[in-house]
Amino acid sequence: MKILAFGDSALLVNFEQKIDDAINQEVLDLAAALKAVPEVTYLIPAYCSLTVGFDASLNNFTEMCDLIENSAKSKSSSTKTNVSVIEIPVCYDAEFALDLEEVMEQTGLSSTEIIELHTTTIFKVYMLGFVAGFAYMGSLPEALKVARKKQPRKLVNEGAVGLAGIQTGIYPTDAPGGWQIIGQCPIKMFDPTRNQPSLLQPGDQVQFKAIDRKEFETLRLMAYPQTTWHD
Structure with missing residues (x-):
């Protein structure tokens, strides 16, 4: 563990720099230990680091x-x-x-095999980032590991489910992006009006469930009343 100054009112706590469940758990355990410490103003856990905010008028770096x-x-x-x-x-x-064929080409798997692997794996939420509520989840089975798109899209629809490297994630809002899109989630992943705006939090365990178009529309209507899906 190495602690670095991160501006004048934050510190960056670095652990071994790689994507690893055990290392990430150390990050989350430290964040939990610091959560109730009054000197700490905010915490941002990542894959293998933790940003710790503090009030520079009350405490210094050494303290x-x-x-x-x-x-x-x-x-x-x-x-x-x-x-x-x-x-x-x-x-x-x-x-x-949108990118299922490209994923099939990269992995050599059929569409059925890709969906089966994606829905039978239990993923861990390692961190939130990129845009509000975007949960970086891993790790994908080695057989499903894919490269990002060479040419990112200027717009990826809210709810799009993508793959990148050994990660999977759901776009919580419309945003540019280069992940390989293999499906669409009908529920709202981020809502600033909720007590906990992000549906997923670091440390959560997630499993995807395949649904048909009819169930997608039903669930989407519950999450977004008076709307229908448009390409």
Whole structure:
């Protein structure tokens, strides 16, 4: 663990720099230990780092380093028993699976095999980033690992489900992006009016469920009343 200054009112706590479940769990455990510390103003966990905000008028860098190091020593490791899995519906129909053929070419898998792998794997939410509520989830089975698109799209629809490297994710809002799109989620992943705006949080366990077009429309209407899907 290495602590660096990150501007005048934050610190960056770096762990080993790679995507790894155990390393990410260290990040989340430290964030949990610091959550109730009054000197901490905000926390941003990532794959293998934690940004810790503080009030520079009340505490300095050295004091915060000591606080973080003491919290790291005393933190308890999370157990993963009895962790509930959040089920997320996805329609993998051709009209939504914009890059399915490209994924088939890269992986050598059939569309059925791709969907089966994506829906039978339980993913961990490693971090939120890119845009508000975008949950980076992993890790994809090695057979489903794909490269990002060479030419990113200027607009990816809200709810689009994509793959990139060993990651999968759902676009929580319309945004540019270069992930390989294989389906569409009908539920609202980010809503600023909710007490917890982002549906998914770091550390959550997620499993995707394949749904047909009719169920997609039903669920979408529940999430977005008086709307229908438009290409």
